Each structure stands twice: as C-alpha cells, then as structure tokens.
Amino acid sequence: MSTDKYQAIxxxxxxxxxxxxxxxxxxxAEVVLIERGDYCGSKNLSGxxxxxxxxxxxxxxxWEDAVIERPITNYLTTLMTKDDYFNLEYKSKSLAATPYNAxxxxxxxxxxxxxDKAEEAGVMMVTGIKVEKLLKEGNRIVGVSTGDEExxxxxxxxxxxxxxxxxxxxxxxxxxxxxxxxxxxxxLIELPAEVIEERFHLNSQEGAxxxxxxxxxxxxxxxxxxxxxxxxxxxxxxxxLDDLVKAKVKPADALDDLLEHPMVAPLVKDGKMxxxxxxxxGEGGFKMVPAKLYGEGYLIVGDAAGFTINSGLVIRxxxxxIGSGIAAADAVLEAQKKGDYSDASLSAYSRNLENSFVxxxxxxxxxxxxxxxxxxxxxxxxxxxxxxxxDIYTHDLTPKERLMKTAVKSMKDNGISMLDLIKDGxxxxxxx
Amino acid sequence: MIRLxxxxxxxxxxxxxxxxxxxxxxxxxxxxxxxEKNCLFACPAQLYSEQNxxxxxxxxxxxxCGTCLAVCTKDALSWKYPQGGFGIIYRQG
Numbered sequence: 001m002s003t004d005k006y007q008a009i010x011x012x013x014x015x016x017x018x019x020x021x022x023x024x025x026x027x028x029a030e031v032v033l034i035e036r037g038d039y040c041g042s043k044n045l046s047g048x049x050x051x052x053x054x055x056x057x058x059x060x061x062x063w064e065d066a067v068i069e070r071p072i073t074n075y076l077t078t079l080m081t082k083d084d085y086f087n088l089e090y091k092s093k094s095l096a097a098t099p100y101n102a103x104x105x106x107x108x109x110x111x112x113x114x115x116d117k118a119e120e121a122g123v124m125m126v127t128g129i130k131v132e133k134l135l136k137e138g139n140r141i142v143g144v145s146t147g148d149e150e151x152x153x154x155x156x157x158x159x160x161x162x163x164x165x166x167x168x169x170x171x172x173x174x175x176x177x178x179x180x181x182x183x184x185x186x187x188l189i190e191l192p193a194e195v196i197e198e199r200f201h202l203n204s205q206e207g208a209x210x211x212x213x214x215x216x217x218x219x220x221x222x223x224x225x226x227x228x229x230x231x232x233x234x235x236x237x238x239x240x241l242d243d244l245v246k247a248k249v250k251p252a253d254a255l256d257d258l259l260e261h262p263m264v265a266p267l268v269k270d271g272k273m274x275x276x277x278x279x280x281x282g283e284g285g286f287k288m289v290p291a292k293l294y295g296e297g298y299l300i301v302g303d304a305a306g307f308t309i310n311s312g313l314v315i316r317x318x319x320x321x322i323g324s325g326i327a328a329a330d331a332v333l334e335a336q337k338k339g340d341y342s343d344a345s346l347s348a349y350s351r352n353l354e355n356s357f358v359x360x361x362x363x364x365x366x367x368x369x370x371x372x373x374x375x376x377x378x379x380x381x382x383x384x385x386x387x388x389x390x391d392i393y394t395h396d397l398t399p400k401e402r403l404m405k406t407a408v409k410s411m412k413d414n415g416i417s418m419l420d421l422i423k424d425g426x427x428x429x430x431x432x
Numbered sequence: 433m434i435r436l437x438x439x440x441x442x443x444x445x446x447x448x449x450x451x452x453x454x455x456x457x458x459x460x461x462x463x464x465x466x467x468e469k470n471c472l473f474a475c476p477a478q479l480y481s482e483q484n485x486x487x488x489x490x491x492x493x494x495x496x497c498g499t500c501l502a503v504c505t506k507d508a509l510s511w512k513y514p515q516g517g518f519g520i521i522y523r524q525g
Contacts, residue, residue: 036516038448043496045525107525128517146516163498165512176502183499185476187441188524189433232524244474245503251476252438259433268433275524276441278476278495280502 006032006124008332009144009153011131011166013040014107015050015318016302017159018114019058019325020332025122027333032151033115033123034144036130041111044161045186045277047225048104048234049209051319054357056099058322059117067113069104069229070207071096074200077313078263079382080214080224085263086385096205104207104227104234105318106188131160134169140296141170155332155341156298159325162280164304172290172300178242179369180284180306182222185251186236187259189271193231199267200228211313214382216258218249221378222283224258225315226267233268235259238315240283243378251278281317282308286366293353294346299328309361311368311432312377320358327352371431374424376416384414438478442493449492450518455511456491456500462508463487470503495520 008024010017013035024031037043049072055062073095079086095101119125135143135150143152158166162181167173193204200208207228216224221240226233237254244251258264281303282288288306293299301307302321309316331349335341353359371377387410392403401409411421436444463469464485471480471487476499479490487508489500496519501511513519 036513038517038521041525042521042523043519045522108522109524111525130513130516163501163513178502181502183474183476183497241474241499241502245468245470248470248473250473250478252441252478256435260435265433271433273433273436273441273444275444275522276436277445277520277522277525278497278499280498 005152006030007153007336008032008155008157009034009151010157010159011144012159012161012304013037013115013125013127014044014111014159014161014302014321015114016304016321016325017157018111018118019322020157020159020301020329021123022058022114022118022121023326023329024332025118027329029333029336031123032153033118033125034129034131034146035125035127038128039112040115040125040127041108044107044111045279046107046318047184047186047236047238047315048106048227048229049102049315050105050110051102051316052100054319054322054326058326063098063100067105067109069106070202071100071205072102072104072209073206074202074208076208076210078210078212079385080212080216080261080263081383081386082215083262084386084390085261086382086389102209104209104229106229106234131166134166134298141298154297155335155346157328157332158298158300158304159302160304162282162303164300167290167300167304170295170298172292172295176288177284178245179240180282180288182238182240182281182283183244183251183278184236184238184281185255185278186234186276187255187273188275189233189235189268190231190274191233191268191271196228196231196233202228211315212258213312213378215261216254217378218247218254219379220244220247220249221372223312226264232274233271235264235268238281282306283310283369285309285369286362287369289362294331294343294349296343297341299331299346299349301325301328307358307362309365309368310372311365312372320362323356323358324353327356327358365432367431371427374427376420376424380414380416384410384416387413442477446521446523447492448518448521450515453515454491455514455519456489456494457510458487458489459508459510460486462506466506466508468505470505471500474503475500
C-alpha cells in the first residue's frame with residue numbers, strides 16, 4: 001500500500017475539477033487529479049454551450065489555442081408544435097468579438113485540452129482510475145481509496161459530477177429530488193462547415209444556438225437544443241425526470257421525432273449521426289445546492305454541488321463549474337498559507353463563491369425553476385403562439401377577425417385564460 | 433436523415449466492456465412489487481426490458497447517466513460507475 005501524500009487531490013476531470021487543479025498547480029501547489037475515464041472528457045457530455053468569459057479569467061487569451069467549436073452569435077428561441085414552429089432570433093456582431101460571450105464545445109475534445117493545460121501547469125494526472133471511497137479520520141476527509149491504493153492529501157476537492165456518489169458518502173447530499181434533475185439525450189451530426197454556414201446563415205466565425213420549447217420534449221418540462229459546432233451539429237432533448245415519469249415517454253423517441261420536424265429536417269439533411277449520448281443535468285438551480293459545500297478537509301465543486309442555471313432561454317453549467325473550481329482553489333491556497341484545512345478555514349470557499357458571479361447568479365435566478373413549473377410553458381404556449389401566427393398569415397377566404405379577437409381565440413383554444421397569462425408573465429418577470 | 437434504431441445509435445459509440453463485471457445489478461424481488469417500472473421507458477439508451485416477469489438490463493451499452501437509478505421507485509438497483517477505464521468513451525461529447 002502506497003502512502004503518497006499530496007497537498008490536494010481533485011476527483012473528477014470535468015471543467016470544475018480541471019479549473020481547480022489548474023489554478024492550484026499554477027500557484028505552485030502539489031496537486032493530483034484522478035479521472036475514471038481513459039482521458040478527461042471521455043465520460044462527459046453536455047449540450048455544448050460554454051459561457052466562456054470565466055475561462056478567460058482562468059487562462060487569459062484561451063481562445064488562441066483552446067479546442068472550441070464556434071462562438072455563439074445567433075440565439076434562437078423556438079416554440080414548436082408537431083407541424084409548425086415560431087422562431088425568435090437575436091444576432092449581434094459584438095458576440096463574435098473575443099474573449100467571446102459563449103462558444104460551443106465538444107467535451108471529449110474540450111475537457112481533454114483543458115486537462116493538457118492543467119498538466120502543463122504541473123497537475124499530476126491519473127486517468128482510468130475510479131475513486132471508490134473517501135478516506136476519513138473521524139469526520140475529517142484525509143484522502144481517497146481507489147480500491148487497491150490509498151492516496152492522502154491535505155484537502156480533497158470533489159468534482160465527480162451530477163451523480164456525485166462521493167458527496168453523498170460525505171453526507172453533503174441526500175438523494176436528489178426528481179424535479180431537480182433532467183435527462184438530456186443528444187445526437188452529434190456531422191456536416192461540412194460550409195454546409196452549416198450556408199444553412200444557418202453564418203460565416204466561419206459565427207455559430208447558432210436554439211432553445212426549443214413545446215413538442216421537442218412531447219410537452220414534458222424541459223426543452224430541446226440545437227447548436228452548431230465547426231463541422232457538426234449538437235441536437236438534443238432535456239426532460240425533467242418528475243414530468244418524464246408522469247408522461248411515460250422515451251427520450252430517444254422525442255429526439256428521433258425532433259430530427260424529422262419541419263424546422264430541423266432541412267437543417268440536418270444528409271448529415272451523418274456519429275455519436276449518441278446522454279447525461280443528467282441539474283434543474284433545481286439554487287434550491288438544489290447543498291447547504292454546505294465544504295467541511296473538514298474537503299470542498300465540493302461544479303455539478304457535484306448542483307451548480308446549474310436554467311432560465312428557460314439560457315442554460316448554464318460549465319461556466320459555473322469553472323467559477324466554482326477557481327473559488328475552491330483560491331480557498332485552498334489561503335488554507336495552505338495558514339496550514340489549516342479545517343472546516344472553519346475552508347469556509348473561505350463559501351465567501352469566494354458569494355463574491356463571485358456563481359452564487360450571485362444562482363441567487364438571482366433562484367425563482368426560475370418555480371416559474372418553469374408551469375405546465376403551460378411546455379404544453380400550451382407553443383401551440384397558442386403557432387395558432388395565432390397561423391391565423392394571421394392564413395387567408396382561406398373566410399373573413400379575417402381583428403388581431404385581438406384572434407389572439408383571445410388562440411388562448412381559449414389552448415386552455416389559457418387571461419389570468420394565467422398575467423400570472424405567468426408576472427412570475428416570469430420576477431423570476432428572470 | 434435516416435432514422436437509426438437504438439442498437440445502431442449505440443453502435444456509433446465506443447464502449448470498453450468489462451466482461452462479466454456488470455455495474456448494474458437488479459433486485460428482482462423489489463421489481464415484482466413495482467407498478468411504475470420507470471426504467472423501461474426513462475433510460476435514454478433503452479437498455480431495460482421485461483422478459484418473463486423479470487427486468488433485465490443490457491448494461492454493456494450503458495451511457496452512465498444515472499437516470500434509471502434516479503427514477504427507480506423501489507430502490508431496486510445497485511448502480512455504480514464501471515471500473516476505471518471501462519464503459520462508455522465519448523470521443524465527441
């Protein structure tokens with residue numbers, strides 16, 4: 001049995017763990033990162049949009065060599081029914097300027113690049129090894145066990161993702177509520193860059209991101225997404241587990257149907273599916289963040305800590321992961337100076353988080369999950385809006401009605417009262 | 433686009449299968465008392481099926497998302513990640 005002891009052990013090579021390890025190594029700490037996959041990113045999957053300014057904070061000028069796909073310059077919101085769709089598009093030239101507001105990434109490539117950067121900074125990378133459990137002395141975490149080997153450290157950073165069995169073991173997290181989790185199923189479709197640029201009206205330094213509500217998930221709470229990479233498209237559905245089990249539908253069926261939808265089919269035509277994957281994602285926002293994010297000798301970062309924000313139009317996780325990794329590393333560096341890794345000393349993490357955009361944004365959007373509880377959002381509004389615009393554009397020789405009358409009819413037909421509309425509008429304004 | 437079967441979709445992926453070492457074990461007794469059987473539809477890889485009153489899982493094609501574990505109402509699954517280096521290997525992600 002080995003008795004290696006490090007200053008820090010990071011469990012999990014996603015953006016949160018890698019950011020923490022990178023920061024620590026860069027500041028001279030002796031840090032080892034343990035990843036159960038063959039390489040960092042091999043177990044990771046996300047929709048693919050990274051709000052990337054925080055990455056510039058970690059690695060200034062990251063875009064010079066980072067493995068990123070396209071900056072997102074076009075945001076589309078789609079309300080979709082079975083046969084029709086309504087799009088709202090926002091495009092800005094400023095979104096194409098470095099350091100970029102957001103970029104698409106493919107995690108098998110991006111995480112691997114970030115891992116290479118961490119290794120260059122001095123992180124010792126251990127891949128293909130799974131941490132089986134935490135080593136404890138009393139209620140203090142002193143290291144990890146991989147089954148046949150034990151590794152000790154002054155501090156352990158848990159970055160083992162949304163299922164975080166280690167956070168559960170440490171007693172930080174219980175079983176997560178079903179309404180705080182969603183399953184995402186995603187297909188990656190290869191198409192030449194020029195074809196993507198033509199179909200999505202982009203130049204080579206632009207990219208598009210769709211947020212799709214309604215039929216994409218068969219009305220199950222959640223949504224669809226559709227992102228452009230350099231020479232591929234990421235398309236998927238995200239379905240909240242509580243609503244999914246009520247509706248008893250298959251995520252893969254929803255994705256198959258989405259690929260054949262009149263909006264999507266021409267955009268993916270002649271594309272070749274090259275990968276199919278799935279992952280859980282947090283939907284609870286601030287509400288699912290454990291009350292305590294550190295303890296004697298440990299901290300918890302990224303998805304493992306429930307750091308995701310879904311405001312309906314914007315879905316964030318990777319930026320919060322990187323932000324929390326930086327906040328955790330800075331707390332550890334402070335603890336190192338004092339030679340004190342106690343609960344009280346590591347509470348600097350909480351302070352760092354509160355002062356960073358991570359907690360500020362989580363708190364700002366704390367009411368978003370409540371707002372998105374509304375069934376109307378997923379099941380009725382898409383059909384109401386499509387009916388309304390269908391009526392406006394269709395001239396079938398029956399006399400037209402005033403717009404207000406048409407609007408009221410489309411609401412009534414879809415079971416939405418004026419009161420519902422006001423309530424949801426007000427809730428939305430307050431939540432977002 | 434041509435509609436792929438689930439088997440075709442999973443065949444696009446790279447899996448390092450740890451033969452004879454399932455990372456998902458099912459407690460059939462608990463399953464027999466289950467009315468919902470959420471695993472049968474919620475698994476995004478459709479790995480669960482019911483044969484002769486028993487729930488089976490084709491664990492080799494597991495995408496390691498954890499959905500089945502989360503939606504199982506009977507606590508019937510012993511679910512852990514595959515051993516280091518085994519399981520799904522996303523090339524793109």
